[in-house]
Amino acid sequence: MDLSGNPVTKVVALLEDMRRELVVPDTISYNSVIHAFAKMGDVRSAEKWLLKMRENNVEPNTISYNTVIKAYSNTGKPSFFEAMKVADMMEEAGVQPNIITWNSLLYAANHDRRTGVLQAATKMYDDIPLAKRDKFTYPAMLHILANNKKETEARAVFEEAMANLKQ
DSSP: OOOOSOHHHHHHHHHHHHHHTTOOOOHHHHHHHHHHHHHTTOHHHHHHHHHHHHHTTOOOOHHHHHHHHHHHHTSSSSOHHHHHHHHHHHHHTTOOOOHHHHHHHHHHHHTOOSTTHHHHHHHHHHHSOGGGOOTTHHHHHHHHHHHTTOHHHHHHHHHHHHHHSOO
């Protein structure tokens, strides 16, 4: 095994060596590859490895999907709908989203001014159980509303945050 080169190359090489040696990579192994690509900002490769994981009959978990969703949210580019496709794939696979999933999607919506983002993000926010909303959910939603000049809706979210978050 050649361990020269960048860390992503090393992780991928290790996974390929495992397969050659007939050691079956597990969810943690694949998550390491997905995380390495996500950390390098290569969201397309991270998603490709998520799909490869499924093709190889290794079940992705919440961490697998959330890593790709968060990678989309960290691009700083419009990526809400792309991240939502991963969330849809997650739900279709029977993997339940959690607050990290929802907050990452809301954060992706912060950077995305395309038509339909406000409506989709608002619907998703409304579907998040009140008890699950946290100190990251509210600022993300407020940012989306501010981007779209929705003062009345932002005030309502702010009031909810004040009532719901423990001081």
